[in-house]
Amino acid sequence: MRVKFRMIGPRSLTARVLLLATLWSALALVVISIVISQLYRQSAERAFTDLLRAQLYNVINSITIGDDNKLAGSPQLGDLRFSQPETGWYWIIEPLGTFAATPLSSSSLGTSNISVPSILAVPFNNRYERFYPAIDAYKNHVLVAETEVVLDGDGRAARFRVSGNLAVVEEDIQAFTRSLYIALAVFGFGSLVVNGLAILYGLQPLDGARRSLERVRRGEAERLEGEFPREIMPLASDINALIESNRRIVERARMQVGNLAHSLKTPIAVLLNESRAVEKVQSDMVRSQAEGMQAQVQSYLNRARIAAQRESLLARTELEPVLERLVRVMRRLNPEKEFHLSVFPPGVALAMEQQDVEETIGNLLENAARFCETGVWITATPTSGPQSGEGETARRSWVEVSVEDDGPGLEPDQIREAMKRGRRLDESKPGAGLGLSIVREITGEYQGSVELTRGTRGGLRAQLLLPGIAKEAS
Known part of the structure; x- marks a missing residue:
């Protein structure tokens, strides 16, 4: 059992390698950017938490119980945001239990407060600290660091809280992410250019071999x-x-x-x-x-x-010189008739021996000159060829050569009879009746075809499909 594998993607090896390298580089850069941004986010959030913890213990170290049994002290955290309103940066000290002192807070908090979740919802860690997000009265998303400390030997305790605005962390992460994306984009573009040049340079010998093979062809x-x-x-x-x-x-x-x-x-x-x-x-x-x-x-x-x-x-034959030579011979043999030749574009070549081209088209010209009234029209042009099938035959270049006359032409049943070896429909004309069958055999050997139909001028039209030689792709 023969298994056929259909090629997926571009047929060019260079294009395929470049495409795979580009896709892999793009995917790798996307994954790297996501991983780095996530790592930086974790680092930034951890640093923000450590900052709040340090500020929390600064506040604890600044507060005592005065002689009047009230909370005393003025924390100096070295950050103006704790003194500016609506910034999301606050510190709060609240007495616990029977300690009935007046709570203290930073001037940035004003008369508002931050809600405290239950211990069941957010428990303390082994250092008797807990961190939780909250929203202040000004719609700022903040992270709160909280702990409870006993202030004296009488067991009087207070709850200490310090909050920081999470927008600061997000802005820092977004700025880093933008810089990261720009850097990776520049690096990725440069890598693609370098990879492309390296791939083109590495595959250049294959392209040279292809061009050399095209010269042979x-x-x-x-x-x-x-x-x-x-x-x-x-x-x-x-x-x-x-x-x-x-x-x-x-x-x-x-x-x-x-x-x-x-x-x-x-x-x-x-x-x-x-x-x-x-x-x-x-x-x-x-x-x-x-x-x-x-x-x-x-x-x-x-x-x-x-x-x-x-x-x-x-095997290679320039088509136009051969047709011009055949037409010159037919004009000398038939001076009373006209022969019109059109080859487009110039430089069309066939993958055939010159002798086979001359015999094939020469037979058709002889038949057309024998039966035409005034003239014969010869055209040659590249064509797409057969549309079905796979492999080299379906992908090769083809040339269509048409020989048409203005004679009486043939009916479909006469065309089938004329293609048989040795059959002559008009015994009054010279010939052995082998011309059309020879044309069919030669074209068949080259995997081409011949078709006889009635032309636009009323006579017989012979269409040859012959293997051509494709021009080298630039």
Whole structure:
């Protein structure tokens, strides 16, 4: 059972590596920013708690019980916010139990107070301290540090509370977070640029190998050329060895085809000569069979040669010069008829041997010139080719060549009959009836196609789909 894996994401290796590196860097920077900001928040909140604890014990150390049995003392915490109203920074001292002294508070609290949660809701820790959030009368979110202290030997005690505005912590965290995001963004952008340059530099040898292979495919070079790193050199060497092996196979096939053609040429010529010495009925039959045999042999020799070099990277033919040469020949042979040629864009090339291109299109031109009334129209243009299928065949470049005449044309059933080997619909015209079948066989060997329809000018229109050579991507 054959399992097919479909490629996900961009086909370019460079684009794929850049995309993965970018996504990973972005994800890593996001995670790092979240982790650092959370760690800083914990550190800032812990420092804020320690500050409130220090201020709480400063207040405790500043308060005593006076001779009048009242709370006495004036805490100096060195922070003006404890003396400014509505700041959220307060200290409060409240007598407990039977100690009926007047409570003391910072001037910033004014006449308001901060609610105290129950001990069950917020218990004291092992240091007999507790910290809890609260909202003062001015809608400030504050953190309160609280403890209870016995002030003298008589057991008189008081509750000490110090609060700080949590907005200070949030502002500090937000300022740090903004700076962190800016720094990470700059670092991330720089990292992406450096990573991109490193990836492009690292993959440059692969791009060089691709361009070298494109030059081989376009017929501009016979092997991969250039300096390749150690990791790519074995691949380049194997490709060069494959190209050389393919070239030897093609040359050997061509030699064998030539030898076979040469060995059959003399016997067939002898048969044709001997046919002239017998009676006309036998002569016509022998000559017809010999000509048919000659055409059949040539057709199968062509198919063998095409099969030997069909997959060769070196097969390349510039289409426009070949068509211009064929049109010049047809104009000389048919001076009374017009031949119109259009190739767009210029420089279209086929992945075919020149001999096969000439034989394929030449057969169509001969048929069109034989049956047209006034002229023949030839057009060639790149096309998307087959839309179905997978693999190299579906992705390769294709060229559509159209040969149309203004003759009587053919009906659908006549088109099917004309594509059969040796069938001639008009016996008054010269020919062996092999032209269209040869065209179909050659195009089929190159994985192309031929289609006959009625053209816009009323005559027959032959559309060839032939393998092209894509231009190198920039």
